[in-house]
Amino acid sequence: MIARALTFSLMLALCLAATGAQASSAWEAAVAADPVAEKRLQALSKELRCLVCQNETIADSNAELAVDLRREIRGMIHDGRSDNEIIDFMVARYGDFVLYRPPVKGVTLLLWGGPVVLLLLGLGALFAYLRRRAGRVGDTERPLSTEEARRLEALLKEPDNK
Known part of the structure; x- marks a missing residue:
């Protein structure tokens, strides 16, 4: 009896989920027309x-949040909002x-200057490392x-103690 009730509940949940997806797809298809x-x-x-991805636009991403944002934008376009209003909404x-x-x-x-600053710091650290290394290599070449x-x-004259 419990197994039947559980199966029925699961089937009902799947049907409801499928109905919502179909309604959403139909609405998106109408807007996409x-x-x-x-x-x-x-x-x-x-x-x-x-x-979510942070290195992709929402046009290129398949993340769930990107899909939701595209759906939100479709709704705002359908409501008659301008591009600037939509961007301002997203920024807000x-x-x-x-x-x-x-x-x-x-x-x-x-965000704009960080990569340049990191590049300059890396080049400075590399230059300092190479100078120190060149100084150490020169020290080993001095005569005894x-x-x-x-x-x-x-x-060298000591016998080996084996």
Whole structure:
């Protein structure tokens, strides 16, 4: 009896989930039928970063959040919002990081200048390492002092203690 109830509950849940997916697909297909709206969606999706992937636009990402954001944008386009209103909404909700090309300002300066600063620091560290290494290599080429030569001679003359 419990197994039947569990099976029935599982089947009911699957049917409800499938119905929601079909309704969502039908709504998206209706919106996608409008080529102007779809072009706007593609253009906006290429300007917004996937917050899960972080190195892809939401147009290129298949992450669940990217799909939800595209659906949200479709809804806003359907509601008659302009591109600027949609971008402003996304920035207000997720911050400048959602923009694939964030504006240059004090808060995002690290995003723009960080790679250059890291490159310069890396080159500086490499240059310093190579100078120290060259200095150490030069130290090993100096001739032995008389005391060092005498100790070396004594070590070479000692019989092996085996």
